[in-house]
Amino acid sequence: MSQNGASGRDPALELWIVLARAFDAVGRHARAQVTQHGLADTEFGILEVLYHKGPLPVCEAQRRILLQSGSTAYVVDKLEKKKLVRRTPNPRDKRGTLLVLTSKGRALMSKIFPEHAATLRRAMRGLSEAEMKRAATLVRKLGVTAAATILDEIPG
Amino acid sequence: MSQNGASGRDPALELWIVLARAFDAVGRHARAQVTQHGLADTEFGILEVLYHKGPLPVCEAQRRILLQSGSTAYVVDKLEKKKLVRRTPNPRDKRGTLLVLTSKGRALMSKIFPEHAATLRRAMRGLSEAEMKRAATLVRKLGVTAAATILDEIPG
């Protein structure tokens, strides 16, 4: 997303750079772990939502993993081929499709997820719990307000 | 990178999710701005380092934009075709190549960069300056320690 450079004295610029680096570094930990089990991080992302929330429409899962619809279809295809997820019609909305974890998928997640959580704790052990919470509060606020204004940019 | 879900009561998990969302949201602002000038964010990233640091070896620029070497070559090719950057031999190290901004590149950046900074300030106006600084301190610490332990993961 562009990092770098003469961040200098602009707090926004500096936060942006720092955010990108941290996201990248922590992401490498997460990716390395998940890859060991033959999953891409986006695949893991979908399995994780389903594991915790139960069956969901594709669009709902998509929102969580921050991919466009085309990419999501691609990832779901892969999960279906691996028999980790099944597409079923959505009775509530005939446009939609429900994603359901197969028992194979659930078994895999119950093995992987605890490892995943441990990996993240390890990756973040530079911060105390209190610091993590303070960081999360600030960064959440940042994300929420930034997301709320995305379309006000060069609007019409 | 996988976001989502039952973050629940694990501060590390929660911070990870929040980080991903914020990075995505702010990134959309940045990308939208830069795209208006016909640049991809990775292209902008390289121009920005050169703009602020002067000529640099490819590998140096690469470190800043968080891409692999193959992707970096691809991006530099595009910048060269657009006459924004020139590859020149590196007298210090005959393996390497120096990237130099052309005058066209410098002119472009002197126009775009201030806008870019303004865009980021706007994207982040949900936080006060003091909050940005506190966030940056925490997130920097997170990034630095996470980066320092990447290879200790499932090592040998």
Add this chain to the structure above:
DNA sequence: TTGAGTTTTCTCGAATTCGAGATAGTTTCG
């Protein structure tokens, strides 16, 4: 109820990124 506007999902081609070499040059140190 009808139709304009929105939402969900998928397809497809193009753009981007990765990752594994290959090559050439550098460094280290016995």
Add this chain to the structure above:
DNA sequence: CGAAACTATCTCGAATTCGAGAAAACTCAA
């Protein structure tokens, strides 16, 4: 010095992501 290990860059094919439609279904106000 010379071998081994490392670094910088590029190439190339494969994997991934995007983005723009298209088709079907839903919403809701007049």
